[in-house]
Amino acid sequence: MHRLKTNSKVIGMKQTLKALENQDVKVLYVAKDAQSKVTIKAIELAKSQQIPVVYINTMVELGSVCDVEVKTATAALIK
Template sequence: MLDETFKQAKNKTVGLKQTQRALEKGLVRCVYVAKDAESHVLRPIIEWCRTHDVEHQEVPTMKDLGKACGIEVGTAVAAVLKD
C-alpha cells in the first residue's frame, strides 16, 4: 500500500503527463506507479527513474493510487515533489 510519505505530501503530481513534466524539470522526489496499469504507459516512467536515480514504488491498483490522490478515478502514475 501507499506509505505515509505520499499521503502527507503537500506537493504532488497526479497522472502521466504531469509526472513526466515534473521528472523532466528535476522536481520529483518519489514516483508511485500502479501495478495494473498498462506496461507501455509505465515503462518510460520507470526507465526514467532508473536512469536518473529517482525512487519509485509500486502500488497494487490504479484505483488505490487515485483514491490516495483524492480523485474518484484511477491513475497509473503519481509523484511526490521535492520541497
C-alpha cells in the same frame, strides 16, 4: 505512501513525466495494473535519475491514496 496525502505531488502520466523531465521528483508511484507501455517511460526516467519507484497494487488504490476519484497510473512526490 501516506506522504501522497500530505506532501506536494503530481498525479497522472502527463504531469508525472513533466516533473521527471524537470528533475522535480523525489519518489515515483506506479500502479501495478497500469499498462506497461504507459508507465515504462516514467519508470526509466526515474531509474536514470536514481529516484525510488514504489509500486501500488491498483490504479484505483493509487487514485484513492492521492485523494482523487479517478484511477491513476502514476503519481509522484515533488521537491
